[in-house]
Amino acid sequence: MLQIDCPWCGPRDETEFSYGGEAHIVRPSDPDATSDEAWADYLFMRTNPRGRHAEQWCHAHGCRRWFNVVRDTVSYRIEAVYRIGGQGPGGSHDPA
Template sequence: MLQLECPWCGPRDEEEFAYGGEAHILRPAEPDAVSDETWGDYLFFRSNAKGLQSEQWCHSHGCRRWFNVARDTVTYRVHAVYRIGEPVPQITTQSRS
């Protein structure tokens, strides 16, 4: 089972959280001025990266706050947890041989 550390409540089992998708997706500054294609890209397309990715999670069965998690999508290893609005932490990963 995946363990996540809520920045406010501490470590908890994955069952207490709700996944919110890829983090750091910027909404178009002027939505009325963008094309349908650009708006569709914003709404539906994500990088779905293999490896390290920043994700949004909500502690839905706890404090109900949203936060970001830097997680490896292959190994499920959590590299960092940080609050929304904080800069993405510098993460160094060791390559596998």
């Protein structure tokens, strides 16, 4: 079982959390000017890497806040946990 370190509550068992998919997905700034292909890409296409992956998690049975986790999809080792809008490892961050 994973132990996830909620930025607000501290370490908790994985069962308290919900997975929210890939992190750092940026909504097109002008949807009306976005092609159908680009819009479908934004809505549905996600990476599925073997290894390091930035993901969103929610502490559903705790503070109910969302945050980002960088996790290795092979070893399940969590490299970093940071708040939405915060600075992740390697300079990854959410748009303002």
